[in-house]
Amino acid sequence: MEVKITLSGKGNGSTYPRLSFFLCILLYFWVLFNPVNGYSMKHCRIRESLNVSVLCDGRNLNAVPADIPLLVTSVNIAKNNISQIKSEDFKDLKFLKMLIMYSNRISHVENGSFSDLVALEQLNLAFNKLTSLSDQMFKGLDNLTVLQLENNHISSIASSSFQLLFSLKVLNLTSNKLHCFKELKHILQLPSLLKLFIGNNSLNSLQSQEISNRSIGLTELDLSRNPLEIFSVTADIFPYLKKLDLSFCGINGSMEWDVADRYFLSNVSSLDLSGIHMSLQGIGSVLQSINFSLASLGLDKIGKDNLINVACHIPTLKTLRLQCNNFSSVSDKLLQSCTQVTDLDISGNNITDLSEAAFRSIKDLKTLRLGYDGLSSVPNATRNLRTLKNLDLSHNIIKTLGCSDFSNLKRLEKLYLNNNLISNLEGCVFLDLRALNSLTLRRNRILNLGEAFTKGLQHLKSLDLGFNKLTNIRTNYFKSLRSLEDLALYDNEIKTLEDGAFVGLAKLKNLVLLNNVIGKSEIRGAVFKGLRSLKTLNMASNAIKYEKDEQLQQPPFTDLSSLENLYIFSQHYTKYMRQSCLPSNFLEGLNMLSEFQAGNLHIAYLHPDTFIHTPQLLSLDISQNFFHALSPELFHPIPKLKRLTISKTELESLDFLIEANLTQVRFLKVRQNKIKWTNETVLHSLPALTLLDMQRNPFICDCRNAWFVQWAESNSQTQVAYAHDYPCSYPDDLKDTKLLDLDTHSCSVDLGIFYFISTTSLVLLTLLGSFIYHLLRWQVVYAYYLFLAYLHDSKRRNRQTPHQYDAFVSYNTHDECWVVRELLPELEGEQGWKLCLHHRDFQPGKPIIENITDAIYRSRKTICVITHRYLQSEWCSREIQVASFRLFDEQKDVMILVFLEEIPDHQLSPYHRMRRLVKRRTYLSWPRAGEDTRVFWQKLQVALETRDWPAEENPILTGVERQ
Incomplete structure (x- = not known):
């Protein structure tokens, strides 16, 4: 719980004590009765980045967890x-x-279950056992935009189930009844x-007269795999519809299409009629009804060749799918x-004869x-397609590639020959694929x-050669691929990497050599x-092993500076x-x-210098090794580490x-140790820790873990992932219990009485402090700075330090222009005095009060430029308090008061010593506008010329007496 109260303004005399009393009482009850809001959930874990997410998926839960934090923005309770x-x-x-x-197995949702979720935008209840939607089921979801109810x-x-879902944009009711x-x-x-x-x-029919008599705002409608017998639109209710899916609709070719006006569906740009159960004539009627803006058409599993001619007469058609x-x-x-088609898909047709034309x-x-x-070679029909940019020949039985297979495909950008x-x-x-x-x-x-x-392929950026039979990568294999950024050689049988194997790949960013048989001798600097641009190198699951205490003469990655x-x-x-083992200079x-x-390198020891070459390391995983202990010095070179x-x-x-x-580590996972x-x-040595995962460790359930139990349940920063599932391994009689069920009361003295005494004392001190601050704050502040001046004066007296300045000028910044x-x-x-000014002579970096005290005691005199703003200034008040203490303590004439404005006596009352001084001594007043200032300067000069005479015997030579 966080209480944050902001006060502005000074407040009046009656409001402030009441507010102080209220804050004290609030603090008292907060300390006594507020339970600590822990960061540990019994069955879930929390993921916190920009938003707080609770992850409870796949935990065999029978009910919604009761300990979900109130500030959470995302909850996953799937599976x-x-x-x-x-x-x-x-x-x-x-x-x-x-x-x-x-x-899940959700079959019932009580009314009002979501009524508090006023900010909810996405709700996914798919793949459950819901049979009906009641009137109040979605009550309160005013901001819901996406609702998924498929596969129930x-x-x-109910007629009013969706009545209040004014913000709903996407609704999925696929695969229901x-x-x-x-x-x-x-x-x-x-x-x-x-x-x-x-x-x-x-659904067996869609008839516009039964649905609505006004326009509907839908842009996408999926009716696929329904036994539609009738599709009838006799009014313009779908003026905004752009995508319509009727695939696999109808039964036994009986679907009836009735669109009264061809303009009713004039905005549909994507239509899927794949596997539709309609007659050839019926499909033709559909295509004639939607031929104004149709750009994409799906005719998979139709089996009617003559439909293609009908479809391709739609002048706006660009994408045709015939799978x-x-x-x-x-x-x-x-x-x-199909002269106007730009995207053609005829996959999965088992074509054995493809005409060259x-x-x-x-x-x-x-x-x-x-x-x-089922193509056994690259068809001649693909040659000379000069506008082609994407060609997919995957999942065929092509055995060889000829030199003319891709001739003249000079604009081709993507080629798929996988499988x-x-x-x-x-x-x-x-060579022709420029x-x-x-x-x-x-x-x-x-x-x-x-x-x-x-040779060639100078613009190639991505090359995937995974799952082949390559055994070695020879020198200059890729030398012409000067633009290549991603190279995948995973799951081959590569054993040899020759020197210069990747010459020419100056722009390569990602190299994947995963799951080969590359040994330690094959990873060399040469x-x-x-590869000066390489960002990611994956050499996992190879045969790289080093003997114990082996030192590398030539570390392998010295050129990979990026x-x-x-x-x-x-x-x-x-x-x-x-x-x-891992050589200490392996990462040089x-x-x-x-x-x-x-991880899983079968190493038992890491040299303290292992990471001395990687000062920017943020994430380190050394799991599945044989470590019994690790040296603290191992981590000293990587202070920025965040995930371990x-x-x-x-x-x-x-x-x-x-x-x-490791002061910046946020994620620590030490499972199964x-x-x-x-x-x-x-x-406490990990102050930034937010996630701690210690699952499957053999915890002892006794007082040695009492502190950890309390910390895991109560700390508000670090989440102990699935802490409630940590089992007890010892003693034997607790093996069937959980660590967080440990009773820790017997492990500590009952501190209730101490808590009571301390909180009561805190309340009393707070009340006393509030009283003193309201009524006696100036006197307290004044006494405090007098005490500091006394200490400083004692030190000065002992040191007998000579004066550095003739006078220290104390003034408010608003009067700086006059100064x-x-x-x-x-x-x-004119007069040749050496003055000390705070904006010019104070020592930077030194506390302000020390600068003030030093300036006053290093100067023979202190000139106080008194105005209304001066008296309101906190630092000016402190300056005059220190100066007046020196005056009364040393009994020397060290203080000169210069009044730029008329100050009534009652405004001097908080400054007790100044008031006494002004009443019994003279002071200087700045002449009014138009008056001669020469007399003022002469009097000030005389005041500065007085030396170490006793203060009572040397009054300021001129001025007006105040009674």
Whole structure:
């Protein structure tokens, strides 16, 4: 709980004591009775970044957790066993914006369960067992914009269920048991609804006269997989509809299409008729009804070749999808009328015969998808498609690539050849692909790259060669790929990396060598030479192992000055090597490294100098190794570390963290170690810690962990992830209990009486302080600074320090103009005195009060320039208090009062000594406008000339006496 009260203004005399008393009483009850708002949840964990999120997914929960923090903005309770939502489950969660509860067993939601969720924007109840939606189910969700109810058993919806969802934009009711479109009438009238998904229900008709007599704001409507027999639109109720999905609708070809006016659906730009159960004539009627703005058409699994000609006569059509239509052959006439199409997808048709002129009539084709078609070679039909930018030939049975396969495809930008049977690449294959920036050859049988990438492809940015049969990367393999940024060589059989293997890749940012058989001898500086832009290097799951105490003559990464992420985890383990090690200079050269993952390397020791070359390291994972202990010195070179993971090792203690100086670590994961207890000092050495994960450690449930139990439940900064699940391993009689169930009362003395006495004393002191501040604050402040002056005077007397200045000028900043223009030129310029001014002579960095005291005691005199603003100034008051103390203490004439304004006696009452001084002594007054100032300056000069005479015997020579 945080109490924040801001006071402005001075307040009057009656208000302030009452406010002080109220604050004291509030503080008293807060200290006594306010329970600590802990950061530990019993079954969930909290993720805090810009927003606070609670993650409870996959925890086998039977009910909504009762300890959800009130300030949470996102809650994920998916994949549990919750069967009902109760009215108090989400009480007071007024900041919650996202609630995810899919894949539970929810069959009942009590009315008003969401009424407190006034800020909720997204609600996901998909994959549950809801059968109906009641009137009050969504009460209070005025700001809800997305509601997901797909894959339930909803068969009835109350007429007012959605009545108050004024902000709802997206509603998904796919895969339920809705029967009548008339039941959705009230949903369609929602003012903000843009997208409605009601596919795979039991809707048998859509008739506009039953739905609405006015326009509906929908832009997207999904009716797919419904047994629609009638689609009738006799009024312009869908004027904004842009996307309509009717795929797999109808039964036995009986769907009736009735759109009275072709303009009623004139804004539909995307239409999906895949697998629709309609006659050829009926589909033709559909296409004739939507031919004004149709840009994308899906005709998958139609099986009617003659429909293509009808579709392609739509002048605005750009994207045509013809997947899985069993076109075993594509003649030059099949697509003859599709001259305006730019995106064509004929994947999954098992094409065995593709005419060389099949796409010749499509003059502006940009994207062509021929995946899953059983092609054994690159078809001649794809050649000379000069406008083509994207070509997908994936998931075929292509074995070889010829030099002319991609001839004249000079504008091609993306080429997908993954999941084929290609084993060899000729050097001439990609020479014509001058604009290619992405090439995917994943999951082939490539044994050798030859000279495929030594010429051409100068604009290629991404190359994926994963899951092939490469065994070595030779020198200059990629020398022509000067623009390459991403290179993937994962899951090959690479064993050898020759020197200069990546020469030419000056712009490479990401290199993935994951899951090969690369050994330690293959990672050398000469291999990675020239990769000055590399940001991420992934060499996990290889065979990199070093013998104990091995020192590298040539560290492998010295040229990778820009590398930020290095992954070398999970190197292959052999039965002949029980343990490996990491050389102390292994990371030399990686000055910019921010993330290092070195888990499962079979190492038992890390040299203290391991990270001396990586001062920017932010994230470190050294899990699944054989550490029994770690040296604090290991972490001294990486003070910026924020995330530390040491899970699944053999650590028995976290004491090394005490001297590790990890003041910025926010996430600490030490799962599955041998830690039995931890102490206060360890966790206090991590002041920035926000997440601590110590699951599956053998905790001892006795008083040694009493402090940790209390801390885990009550601290408001660090979340102990799933702390309520930590089991007791000792003593034997507590093995079936949890650590946080430990009774800690017997581990400490009853401090209740001490708490009572201390809080009572606090209240009394606060009341006393409030009283003194209101009535005697000036006297207290005055006494305090007199005491400081007394101490300073005693020191000065002992030291007998000579005077450095003739006078110290005490003035308010609002009077600085008079001091600079009048006083300073006369006294320093004309009369030759040496003055001390705070804006000029105070020592920077020194406390102000010390500067004031030093200035007064280093000067023979103190000139106080008195105005109304001077008396109101806190620092001017302190200056005159110190000066007056010196005057009365030393009994010397050291103080000169100069009044620029008339000050009544009652305004001098807070300054008791000044009032006494003014009453019994003379002072100087600045002449009024028009009066001669020469007499004033002469009198001031005489006052400054007086030396160490007793103050009572040397009054100021001129002035007006005050009675």
